[in-house]
Amino acid sequence: MLFQRTILICALTLIFSTLPSYAEVGAENSNAPQAEKPGLWQRFTDNMAQNWNNSPNHDLYIPAVIWHNRWAYDDEHLNRYNERPWGGGYGISRFDSDGDWHGIYLMAFKDSFNKWEPIGGY
Known part of the structure; x- marks a missing residue:
């Protein structure tokens, strides 16, 4: 049971940690000028x-x-x-x-x- 929970937590961590990187790639490809943040x-x-x-x-x-x-x-x-x-x-x-x-x-x-x-x- 503990092993299954550990695998689930690791998988969710990997999935959610990649979401912001997709948003950054989409923002870089935009043609609109963006202010320096x-x-x-x-x-x-x-x-x-x-x-x-x-x-x-x-x-x-x-x-x-x-x-x-x-x-x-x-x-x-x-x-x-x-x-x-x-x-x-x-x-x-x-x-x-x-x-x-x-x-x-x-x-x-x-x-x-x-x-x-x-x-x-x-």
Whole structure:
């Protein structure tokens, strides 16, 4: 069963990873003039700077439940796991002109084993 799932995941990864490359080939063959788009790194740093300096939203994150799949664990394990995490987090966010959400956040909470789990992200 695990082997079949691994094969399926690998196949889907290969299929979906080729989709953007087809879109790029189609765009290169277009005769219409196209404006120079900033690179991935430049877009990332611009969005980070805009978030840091101009975010109208201040977000509070409060973890409520850690869910463990009841079919994947036996009762002995489920009884040992923490399903009520203590913790919280804070972030700043904004929506751009395309309606995409951009946020910067930090958070810490107690994980399934009652150990502190700090995370942060964009």
